[in-house]
Amino acid sequence: xATDLYVHPDYYNMDDLLTEEQKLxxxxxxxxxKKEVSPIIDEHYEKATFPMHLLRGLGEIGAFGPYIPExxxxxxxxxxxxxxxxxxxxxxxxxxxxxxxxxxxLVMYPIWKxxxxxxxxxxxxxxxxxxxxxxxxxxxxxxxxxxxxxxxxFKDAGDHVILNGAKMWISNAPFADIAVVWAKDETGRxxxxxxERGMEGFSTPEMHGKLSLRASSTGELIFVNVKVxxxxxxxxxxxxxxPLSCLDSARFGIAWGALGAAMDCYDQALRYSKERTxxxxxxxxxxxxxxxxxxxxxxxxxxxxxxFRVGQxxxxxxATSAQISMAKRNNCEIALNIAREARQIHGAMGIxxxxxxxxxxxxxxxxxxxxxxxxxxxxxxxxDITGISAFTREAPDLSNMK
Amino acid sequence: xxxxxxxxxxxxxxxxxxxxDGNTKFDENGVQYIVNPYDEWYALxxxxxxxxxxxxxxxxxxxxxxxxxxxxxKALAIGADDAVRIDAEAxxxxxxxxxxxxxxxxxxxxxxLTGKETINYNGSQVAGMIAEDLDLxxxxxxxxxxxxxxxxxxxxxxxxxxxxxxxxxxxxxSCAKGMAEQRIPNMRGIMAAxxxxxxxxxxxxxxxxxxxxxYTLPDAKKACTMIDPNNMDELxxxxxxxxxxx
Ligand SMILES: Cc1cc2nc3c(=O)[nH]c(=O)nc-3n(C[C@H](O)[C@H](O)[C@H](O)COP(=O)(O)OP(=O)(O)OC[C@H]3O[C@@H](n4cnc5c(N)ncnc54)[C@H](O)[C@@H]3O)c2cc1C
Numbered sequence: 082x083a084t085d086l087y088v089h090p091d092y093y094n095m096d097d098l099l100t101e102e103q104k105l106x107x108x109x110x111x112x113x114x115k116k117e118v119s120p121i122i123d124e125h126y127e128k129a130t131f132p133m134h135l136l137r138g139l140g141e142i143g144a145f146g147p148y149i150p151e152x153x154x155x156x157x158x159x160x161x162x163x164x165x166x167x168x169x170x171x172x173x174x175x176x177x178x179x180x181x182x183x184x185x186x187l188v189m190y191p192i193w194k195x196x197x198x199x200x201x202x203x204x205x206x207x208x209x210x211x212x213x214x215x216x217x218x219x220x221x222x223x224x225x226x227x228x229x230x231x232x233x234x235f236k237d238a239g240d241h242v243i244l245n246g247a248k249m250w251i252s253n254a255p256f257a258d259i260a261v262v263w264a265k266d267e268t269g270r271x272x273x274x275x276x277e278r279g280m281e282g283f284s285t286p287e288m289h290g291k292l293s294l295r296a297s298s299t300g301e302l303i304f305v306n307v308k309v310x311x312x313x314x315x316x317x318x319x320x321x322x323x324p325l326s327c328l329d330s331a332r333f334g335i336a337w338g339a340l341g342a343a344m345d346c347y348d349q350a351l352r353y354s355k356e357r358t359x360x361x362x363x364x365x366x367x368x369x370x371x372x373x374x375x376x377x378x379x380x381x382x383x384x385x386x387x388x389f390r391v392g393q394x395x396x397x398x399x400a401t402s403a404q405i406s407m408a409k410r411n412n413c414e415i416a417l418n419i420a421r422e423a424r425q426i427h428g429a430m431g432i433x434x435x436x437x438x439x440x441x442x443x444x445x446x447x448x449x450x451x452x453x454x455x456x457x458x459x460x461x462x463x464x465d466i467t468g469i470s471a472f473t474r475e476a477p478d479l480s481n482m483k
Numbered sequence: 484x485x486x487x488x489x490x491x492x493x494x495x496x497x498x499x500x501x502x503x504d505g506n507t508k509f510d511e512n513g514v515q516y517i518v519n520p521y522d523e524w525y526a527l528x529x530x531x532x533x534x535x536x537x538x539x540x541x542x543x544x545x546x547x548x549x550x551x552x553x554x555x556x557k558a559l560a561i562g563a564d565d566a567v568r569i570d571a572e573a574x575x576x577x578x579x580x581x582x583x584x585x586x587x588x589x590x591x592x593x594x595x596l597t598g599k600e601t602i603n604y605n606g607s608q609v610a611g612m613i614a615e616d617l618d619l620x621x622x623x624x625x626x627x628x629x630x631x632x633x634x635x636x637x638x639x640x641x642x643x644x645x646x647x648x649x650x651x652x653x654x655x656x657s658c659a660k661g662m663a664e665q666r667i668p669n670m671r672g673i674m675a676a677x678x679x680x681x682x683x684x685x686x687x688x689x690x691x692x693x694x695x696x697x698y699t700l701p702d703a704k705k706a707c708t709m710i711d712p713n714n715m716d717e718l719x720x721x722x723x724x725x726x727x728x729x
Contacts, residue, residue: 088497096515101553105560105673112667143670156670 083435085119087111087172087348092382098389099161106143106162110169113142114177122174122296123434129291131180131298133256140211144170144181146189153193154206161392164337171338172345173437175444176297178338183252184208186331188215188261191273194326195317200275204259216257216285218248218276218302219324225250226457227472229321233264233304235274242266242314244274244307250451254300255287261315262302263324273315273323282307294447329402332452333395336408339448340384342441343416346423347377349436354426364426373422380415387411403465410458413449420445484539484630484652486530487592488563489583489613490523491545491573492516492554493603506697509603518554520665521598521658523561528663530596531562533630540564542592546573546582552681559676560668566679571686576604580612581689587617593652594635599624599659610657620654626661 089111096104117138125132139145147163149155163185171178189208192200207213224230233246244264254260260276260283276283282305291299315323351374354365364370391408394400420442424431432439449455457472464470468483494500494514501510518527530541543558545551546569555566567586573579587595595617597610607623614621627638637656639646668676710718722729 094513101556102673102677104553105557105668105676106670108557109560109668109670109673112665116667141669141671142667143673147670151674156674 085115085173086352087115087345089172089344090347090351090378090381091385092378093385095385095389099165103159103162103165106147106158107165107169110142110144110166111172113138114169114173118173118177122177123440125296126174126176126440127295127434129289129295131176131256131296135177136211136214138211139170139177139181140209142166145184145211146193146205146209147185149185149189149193149205149209153201154209155189156209159392160333160395161389163334164388164392167334167338168341168344170341171448172341174296174440175338175342175448176294178334178341179252179294179297179447182331182334182338183217184211184215186334187217187327188259190330191217191261191315191323191327192275195273195315195323196275197312197316199312200315204275213258214253214256215259215261216251216253216300216302217324217327218251218254218260218262220248220250222247222249226454228263228324229271231263231265231271233262234266235264235272235309236267238308241308241310242274244276244304244309246304248302250288251285251300251302252297252451254285254302255298257285260285260302262304266319270319271321271323272319274309275313275315276302276304276307276309277313280307280309291447293443293445295443325402328452329400329405332405332409333391333400335448335452336384336388336391336405336412339409339412339416339445340381340388342445342448343377343381343384343412343419346416346420346438346441347374347381349438350374350377350423350426353430353436357428370426373426377419377422380419384408384412384415401465403461406453406458406461409452410455410462413445413455417442417445417449484533484537484593485591486533486539486541487583487587487590487595488522488527488530488541488543488558489545489595489597489609490527490543490554490558491519491579491598491601491609492547492551493519493601496602500700502698506699507695509698516551516554518557519598519601519603521600521602521660523558523598524665525658525660525662526596526598527558527561527563528666529628529658530594531666532663533594533628534564537630539593542567542590544569544583544586546571546579546686548572555681556676557668559679559681560672561666562672564679566681568681568683569686570683574691575693575695576606576608577612577692578689580609581616582686583609584613584616585687586684587613591653595619595653595655597655597657599657607657610655614655617655620650621656622648622650622654623657624659625656626659628656628658628662 143156146155147158151157219228235242235244258278262274262276284303285300287300354370357364420438424438468481469477495517498514503510541563543563544567569582600607622637625637629636633652635650637648
C-alpha cells in the first residue's frame with residue numbers, strides 16, 4: 082500500500098462528543114496502525130498469513146479486552162473506547178480487527194462475565210497482553226445461523242468431562258492457546274468450556290482457500306474424547322443466551338469496525354478524486370463523482386451517529402441485542418456499498434493493492450456474514466418490532482405479537 | 484536528573500487555516516490540536532530516554548488554558564512523570580518564555596528541553612528567551628544529546644556539516660529531528676496518565692511587547708501555464724519577467 086495518509090471524516094463534529102481519553106486511545110491506535118500495520122498488511126493479505134508479530138503491539142494499544150477491569154489486567158476503558166479501537170483496526174484491515182474482537186468479546190468477555198475467580202485470574206491478564214491468545218467455537222459444519230442445533234457435546238466423567246464434536250470457521254483457531262467452546266451437556270443444555278491447547282484429542286487444523294479476510298487465520302476445532310477438567314467449565318451462565326451475549330459485545334465492536342473500513346474507503350476516494358484529472362479537470366468536479374462522495378459521507382455520518390448512540394446505551398448497560406443487530410447490519414451494508422463505490426472512483430487503480438478498497442470489499446463479505454448474517458439481523462429486527470419470530474418454517478408463534 | 488520539557492500545542496497539519504476578529508486572531512473553530520511534534524517526538528522522548536538510563540524526573544510544562552489539558556495528558560501518557568500548566572493563554576513567545584522561566588527559576592531543573600520550533604508559528608524563540616531569563620547556556624537545534632556526568636555532548640547540523648558542542652548542566656537545549664524517535668502512547672501509559680499530577684500555576688505578570696496587527700494567507704495556487712516545448716525562449720522570458728526567479 083502507498084503511504085497511509087488517512088484522516089478520519091467527521092462531518093457532524095462527532096469528536097466533540099468524545100472525551101480526551103477516548104481521543105487519546107483512538108489516536109494512539111491509529112498511530113500504531115499507520116506505523117506497524119499499514120506498511121505490511123498487503124503482503125500478509127496476499128500470502129494469506131496472519132501477522133503474528135503484531136500480537137504484543139495489539140496488547141499494548143489495549144486492543145485485547147479494553148473494557149476488562151484493571152484488577153484482571155485490562156485497562157478498564159468504556160465501550161466507546163472499545164469501539165474506537167475496533168474502528169481504527171478495521172480501518173486498516175478487517176482481519177486484524179477480527180483477531181482483536183474475538184480475543185476481547187468472545188474469549189475475554191465470557192471468562193470475565195461467566196468465569197470463576199480462578200479462571201479470571203488464570204486467563205485474563207495473559208489474554209490482555211497477547212501473551213495468550215484465544216478463539217471462540219460456536220459455529221459447526223452443519224449449524225451456522227442456527228447454533229442451538231449444535232451437536233458438540235460433553236459427558237460427565239467425575240472430576241472432568243469428555244468432549245466430542247467439531248467446530249468450523251473459527252477465527253484465530255490455528256494459533257490459539259485456548260478455545261472457549263460451546264457444547265451441550267447430557268441434558269442438551271449449552272455450556273462454555275475453556276479447552277487448552279495440548280489437551281489430548283484436541284486439534285485445530287487451519288482452513289485454506291479463503292478469498293476474504295486473508296490476513297486472518299481461520300481453522301477448525303476438533304474434539305475427539307477430550308478430557309476437560311470440570312474446573313474449566315464457565316460456571317456463571319448456561320444456555321444459548323451465554324454465547325449470544327458474547328456476540329452482542331462482538332457485534333457492537335464490528336459495527337464500529339465496519340464503519341472504520343467505510344471511512345478509509347471514503348477518505349481515499351475523496352483524495353483521489355481531487356487529484357485525478359480527466360477531460361482536463363479533477364474528476365471530483367463531475368456531478369456523478371460528487372453524488373457518490375456525498376452519499377458516502379451521508380451514510381458514514383448516519384452510521385457514526387448510530388454507533389455512538391449504541392455506545393452510550395452500552396455504557397449505561399441498556400443496549401438491547403436488537404439495537405446492536407441494527408448497527409451491525411447497517412454498518413456492514415454501508416461499508417460494502419462504500420467500498421464498491423470508492424473502488425469505482427479509483428478506476429483501474431482501484432483494483433490494485435496500492436489502495437485498500439478492494440481488500441476491504443473482499444474482507445467485508447466475511448464481516449457481513451459472521452456474527453449473524455445480514456438477513457439474520459434483519460429477522461432479529463423483525464422479531465423485535467413485531468414480536469413474531471420468522472426464523473423457522475414452522476407456523477409462527479403469535480403469543481408475543483406486539 | 485531533573486528535566487523540564489516545554490510542551491506546546493499546534494494545530495493538526497490537516498487543519499484549515501482561517502482568521503477571525505478582522506484577521507487579527509487565528510480561528511480555532513473546528514481545529515484539532517496536537518502536541519507540537521518537535522516537543523513530543525524529540526524533546527520529550529529524549530528526556531524520557533535520559534531518565535530511563537540514568538534516573539531522575541521528567542516534568543512537562545505548558546503555558547495554556549484548560550483547553551490544553553488534552554495535549555498535557557498525551558505527554559503524560561507517553562511517559563512524563565508530572566505536569567505543570569501555567570494558567571494563561573500564550574499570547575506570544577516572550578510571554579510563554581517568561582512564564583516558563585519564572586517557574587523554572589523557583590524549581591531548579593538540571594536540563595530544560597524544548598522543540599526547535601512550533602509548527603504553527605515557527606518562531607524558534609522560546610528556548611533562547613528562557614535561557615536568557617535564567618542566565619543559562621543555550622544550545623539550539625540539537626540533533627543529538629549525550630549525557631556524561633554533568634557534561635552534555637550535543638550535535639547540531641550546520642550548513643554543509645555537523646557541529647559538536649560540549650556544555651555543562653544546567654542548560655537549555657532546543658531539539659531538532661534526529662534527537663529521538665517518536666513514541667506512541669501505550670495503554671499502560673494512558674492508564675497511568677489518569678492519576679499523574681497536573682499542577683496549575685497562576686501566570687506571573689509580564690509586559691506585552693508585541694501586538695498581532697493582522698494575518699493574511701499566502702496567495703492561492705495559480706493555474707499552471709503550459710509552454711510549448713519548442714519555445715524555450717518564452718519559458719526563460721516568463722521565468723525572468725513574471726516568476727522573477729532567474
Ligand atoms: C472468516 C470467518 C470467520 C468466522 N469466525 C468464527 C468464529 O471465530 N467463531 C464462530 O463460532 N464462527 C465463526 N464464523 C462462522 C460464522 O459465524 C457463520 O458463517 C455464520 O453464522 C453463518 O453461518 P453459515 O456460514 O453456516 O451460513 P448458514 O447459516 O448456512 O446461512 C446460509 C444463508 O442462509 C441464510 N439463512 C439461514 N437461516 C435463515 C433464516 N432463518 N431465514 C432466512 N435466511 C436464513 C443466511 O442468511 C445465509 O444467507 C466465521 C465465519 C467466517 C466466514
